[in-house]
Amino acid sequence: MPLIIITGLPTSGKTTRAKQLHAYLSSRIASASKSPSTPAYRLHLISDATLSIPRSVYDLSPAQLPAHVRSANAAEKDARAALYAAVKRALSPRDIVLLDGLNYIKGWRYQLFCEAKNARTPSCVLQVGCPVDRARAVNESRLERRERRRRKARERENGDGEGAARPEGKEEGRDNDDDRDDDDDEEPYEPSNWENLAFRYEEPNPMARWDSPLFTLVWEDDEAQTRAVFDKIWDAIAGEGRKPVKPNQ
Ligand code: ADP
Ligand code: MG
Numbered sequence: 006m007p008l009i010i011i012t013g014l015p016t017s018g019k020t021t022r023a024k025q026l027h028a029y030l031s032s033r034i035a036s037a038s039k040s041p042s043t044p045a046y047r048l049h050l051i052s053d054a055t056l057s058i059p060r061s062v063y064d065l066s067p068a069q070l071p072a073h074v075r076s077a078n079a080a081e082k083d084a085r086a087a088l089y090a091a092v093k094r095a096l097s098p099r100d101i102v103l104l105d106g107l108n109y110i111k112g113w114r115y116q117l118f119c120e121a122k123n124a125r126t127p128s129c130v131l132q133v134g135c136p137v138d139r140a141r142a143v144n145e146s147r148l149e150r151r152e153r154r155r156r157k158a159r160e161r162e163n164g165d166g167e168g169a170a171r172p173e174g175k176e177e178g179r180d181n182d183d184d185r186d187d188d189d190d191e192e193p194y195e196p197s198n199w200e201n202l203a204f205r206y207e208e209p210n211p212m213a214r215w216d217s218p219l220f221t222l223v224w225e226d227d228e229a230q231t232r233a234v235f236d237k238i239w240d241a242i243a244g245e246g247r248k249p250v251k252p253n254q
Contacts, residue, residue, distance in 0.1 A: 013133030023105035052105035118215035147193035
């Protein structure tokens with residue numbers, strides 16, 4: 006496709022699913038290719054993280070913005086332009102582009118759909134479904150982890166980190182181990198930014214051309230269900246279900 010637009014609330018599991026889908030597609034491409042040197046498709050994963058776009062660009066409160074940024078809206082527009090250019094550069098009938106991001110604005114998804122059409126390649130949307138409270142809780146635990154790390158850094162700077170009194174029952178070095186075991190290294194959203202993004206989120210509509218075909222995975226979906234959905238995506242973009250795309254349709 007092939008453009009696969011991933012969408013969902015902030016901290017709802019989009020990147021987790023994007024990585025799973027990337028691994029799945031890599032192996033499908035390998036088995037669909039005649040030889041490793043001539044793969045049937047090239048695969049690209051594009052996200053805020055791959056383009057080094059910080060969470061703060063989505064923040065509408067001016068106080069949260071870095072000094073060099075023009076205005077809250079302009080920062081997000083610049084980020085969208087960078088994402089759009091990256092997608093456009095990669096997109097072709099032989100390049101599968103996975104766009105991992107909020108993609109929460111209907112008009113933005115429409116623009117991406119048109120871009121895929123121009124490149125004569127299909128597009129689809131994968132919605133990552135997650136209850137609002139659970140997604141918020143993920144962000145809250147990332148905020149707590151950031152706070153813990155900042156506190157430790159301050160303690161180290163003040164030289165009282167290692168020898169500082171520990172709460173009863175805490176073994177020495179336990180906090181560090183907690184952070185090391187945690188392979189989730191993503192930045193949190195500021196709470197007001199998170200609430201705002203969740204409020205502004207525009208659900209995909211399977212009846213809209215630009216949101217279809219629409220595939221959905223929810224938090225609880227296990228490996229078998231995830232694989233079944235990925236199989237359907239593959240079919241729509243690269244298998245029998247793939248329809249020819251006319252740019253002016
Ligand atoms: P997003 O990209 O939407 O911000 P992430 O994929 O980074 O979200 O996921 C946020 C956190 O939730 C991660 O720590 C991840 O391990 C966890 N997570 C995501 N999806 C699931 C799931 N389906 N089941 C259990 N944990 C999940
Ligand atoms: Mg993510």
